[in-house]
Amino acid sequence: MNKKITGIAASNGIAIAKAFRLENPELIVEKTIINDCDAELSRFQLALDHSKSELEAIQEKTTQEISKDEAAIFNAHLLVLSDPELLGPITERIKTENVNAEFALQETSTMFIHLFESMDNEYMKERAADIRDVTKRLLSHLLGVSIQSPSMISEEVIIIAEDLTPSDTVQLNPKFVKGFVTDIGGRTSHSAILARTLEIPAVVGAKTVMSIINNHTIVIVDGIDGEIIVNPDHDTITYYEQKQAAFERQKSEWASLVNEPSITLDGHQVELGANIGTPNDVSGVLQNGGEAIGLYRTEFLYMGRNQFPTEEEQVEAYASVLKQMNGKPTVVRTLDIGGDKELPYLQLPNEMNPFLGLRAIRLCLEMEDMFRTQLRALLRASVHGNLKIMFPMIATIEEFRQAKSLFIEEKSKLKNEGIPVNESIEVGIMVEIPSTAVMADIFAKEVDFFSIGTNDLIQYTMAADRMNERISYLYQPFNPAILRLIKSVIDAAHKEGKWTGMCGEMAGDEIAIPILLGLGLDEFSMSASTILKARSQIKKLSKVEMESHIETILSLSTSDEVESYVNSLKGN
């Protein structure tokens, strides 16, 4: 009873529900010789039927609860299950070689997988993954092993998993998934970020949950303190229900600040924005009093599907966000793919150091057509609101110039075609690579704004992989090295009359906020659910006072010293 597991608090709130283990079983195929061909054929047919009805159910659910687009992939999967070129050879092998259905299936599908993998078209190569996927489903039915799809969950659960990939997470429905716990990952892993967007409690990096928690066990996820309680007794449940109620009360206190401006005690106003992934997130931003969108991550448009989004689809998404924001600033980041974020239809070669490899703007400049399509879509949508565009992972001024010139070319092409565009779109960059932070004075002359991406800036400055838990101590937002870089970026921007925002996790952190105010940060962009807490804090701070501490803070030696210094100010 009451076993407690500690992990990393990834998303606020408390949830109590039954555990649902999301497993990825290993399917082992052995070749056996069968005696009864007909029995084997009907066993195969039964597995086919089961797979089909399972896919139809997933397709139906995905269409209803997520979107028809996301569900389209299952059409192709269903067709593979009735494909004469796949089924013919399998049946033939069972009949003539007297082999078991599992073996016949694996041999035949492996042939197709190799065929697709050897094609010189990246998109077609990636179709091998679809054949693998279908084969796995069919095999699991033959072997009597069940595989799970998060979209099939239809009762209130807490998901327990080794990890959730970005494509798993697109299937999570907050109506049923009350919270989740993963063994690996950190506060900045994508599943953690998504949990905050969906406002469901989550604990990540819990290390042992998959080995401890069984299905249907009652679990409490405390996303405030990063704890999981397995099999809680009555008193424990009561305690957490009260904690949840207190959390809700505080939330309603913050709710009174929804329409208030973000002004310090001494009358300095800053802008509090939100980070979003899809047009659906905008309503949460507005409900939480967001004054802007400081980061719209467009990669979600490209994920969880089997081909690039068309220009029209993109225009629709961008226009939807801009219209909902109704003239409030909306910063859209162009495609940031690569690193740990992969697209199934864009098979990129494996890299030794994906975070240091061909990703984000580097990939966009190489795949110019794809990038131009996105820029055109952004330009076409720009007439619907206050659009600002930023390029991710800029390391050199040439990269910025190249990206900007493609932007200008697409803009003049559209104008020649008679398509209206907004003339006053600001074009800026993410500052997340130390070289760019160091050269901020040079960049500030050419860009319209900076947005500091702290997650990557910290990772690259400290040379510490943010997904590696064993070196998580190096994820130090308050390390004076980081603070000094941030200062020089903000100062460089202000010198040229430009503004600086921050769209990393740090912007919503209660220790970081006083420092960032003192440094003169203009815009803070965070998870929507953090905005009101941040506003409540900012209204109690004085900018002039924080400015007076900056010199001391920047001369401290360690992250811990900075943290205790800021904490000591709170007492005053």
Add this chain to the structure above:
Amino acid sequence: MIEKQYTITAAEGIHARPASTLVGSLAPFKSEITLELNDKKVNLKSILGVMSLGIPSGASVKIVANGEDENEAMAKVAEIMKTEGIGN
């Protein structure tokens, strides 16, 4: 037996989505329906067959239907080619 030549106009060629629509709509027909690109011929009722050709935009393909409902089958192909913007 009837045949017809098509030029693929879909910007991304015959990808999973259009291929699914095309293949899926031909399943009810009894006729044998094939698609030829260069020297390769595949069963148009097979999604793996069609996809394995990796048919690019601008390609010229020959579609052949043979059987009792070949006219209806060809009419269906023409309809899907048009409504899905695959080719003409």
